[in-house]
Amino acid sequence: MPTMRAMLLDAAHSPLHLVKLPIPMPGAGQVLLKVSACGVCHTDLHILDGELTEPKLPLVLGHQIVGRVVQSGPGSLHFQVGERVGVPWLGATDGTCRYCLRGQENLCDHPTFTGYDVDGGFAEYTLADERFCFSLPTAYSDVEVAPLLCAGLIGYRTYRMAGENVETLGIYGFGAAAHIITQVAKHAGKRVYAFTRPGDTEAQAFALRQGADWAGDSTQLPPEKLDAALIFAPVGPLVVSALQATHKGGVVVSGGIHMSDIPSFPYSLLWEERVIRSVANLTRRDGEEFLALAPQVPVKADVKVFALEQAGQALEQLRHGQFTGAAVLDLNLT
Ligand SMILES: [Zn+2]
Ligand SMILES: [Zn+2]
Numbered sequence: 001m002p003t004m005r006a007m008l009l010d011a012a013h014s015p016l017h018l019v020k021l022p023i024p025m026p027g028a029g030q031v032l033l034k035v036s037a038c039g040v041c042h043t044d045l046h047i048l049d050g051e052l053t054e055p056k057l058p059l060v061l062g063h064q065i066v067g068r069v070v071q072s073g074p075g076s077l078h079f080q081v082g083e084r085v086g087v088p089w090l091g092a093t094d095g096t097c098r099y100c101l102r103g104q105e106n107l108c109d110h111p112t113f114t115g116y117d118v119d120g121g122f123a124e125y126t127l128a129d130e131r132f133c134f135s136l137p138t139a140y141s142d143v144e145v146a147p148l149l150c151a152g153l154i155g156y157r158t159y160r161m162a163g164e165n166v167e168t169l170g171i172y173g174f175g176a177a178a179h180i181i182t183q184v185a186k187h188a189g190k191r192v193y194a195f196t197r198p199g200d201t202e203a204q205a206f207a208l209r210q211g212a213d214w215a216g217d218s219t220q221l222p223p224e225k226l227d228a229a230l231i232f233a234p235v236g237p238l239v240v241s242a243l244q245a246t247h248k249g250g251v252v253v254s255g256g257i258h259m260s261d262i263p264s265f266p267y268s269l270l271w272e273e274r275v276i277r278s279v280a281n282l283t284r285r286d287g288e289e290f291l292a293l294a295p296q297v298p299v300k301a302d303v304k305v306f307a308l309e310q311a312g313q314a315l316e317q318l319r320h321g322q323f324t325g326a327a328v329l330d331l332n333l334t
Pocket of ligand 1: 041
């Protein structure tokens with residue numbers, strides 16, 4: 001039986017380790033992909049740390065997958081062999097629950113998440129439901145486009161939830177999603193204020209290079225009030241900081257899947273029609289819209305590349321904020 005290299009998670013808190021697994025066979029509606037690149041996301045860290053509590057185990061992480069179709073399962077007609085596709089976090093839905101029927105498939109009652117409910121892209125091959133794969137813009141290399149598949153498109157959904165009337169945008173937590181969304185927001189003519197961990201002057205310099213108008217510590221107030229704030233760090237107190245920085249009617253959107261507790265705060269911070277909301281997952285429409293928009297901006301992700309075997313190191317460096325931009329496993333490196 002032909003095998004592939006994969007980085008396997010046996011249980012929460014145990015390090016990923018390199019194994020040989022059988023190359024899976026595509027079932028009905030699936031495609032088998034040869035993975036060329038896979039982004040590393042904070043959600044992977046939440047799974048590793050047991051903060052997302054119900055992963056399939058053992059598990060291959062990774063939900064920003066760029067690969068080429070090597071085989072189609074029975075009835076899979078959408079993509080040709082050799083075609084390049086992207087696989088995001090939303091791997092499948094039931095298509096029948098109240099949310100799916102209302103066009104809110106991101107909230108599906110029975111979703112399948114890539115690299116959580118099914119094996120993902122920290123491996124040489126993976127399976128995907130072809131209905132949830134994206135065609136990818138040709139302007140990007142495999143490594144460049146990988147971070148657009150989660151940091152980019154969930155970042156974009158978060159940005160969209162801030163609404164139309166935004167001239168001043170705050171971004172809290174300046175990593176993969178933030179640097180992509182800063183480029184999108186500047187392209188749309190907004191003023192962008194970037195907030196980092198206190199004292200992280202490297203991330204602040206990075207934010208300014210991405211086009212932010214100002215960068216400072218998350219404990220600071222921006223030089224002018226914000227119409228909206230996006231939070232990409234899993235740190236509950238940032239919700240209160242962001243509320244303090246917003247105009248009347250301002251919107252605070254949390255883009256992460258997990259966050260530490262939000263401390264209590266006086267009602268006066270929420271008063272005057274300020275709004276706090278979260279963003280969960282993505283719809284295929286988000287992906288199509290963002291992947292069409294990205295080359296027009298053009299979004300250019302700042303990528304730190306790791307080999308497949310270095311997936312564990314990539315996650316630890318992400319945890320400790322040891323690089324700027326987005327981490328990507330390049331399957332062509334050994
Ligand atoms: Zn992600
Ligand atoms: Zn559903």
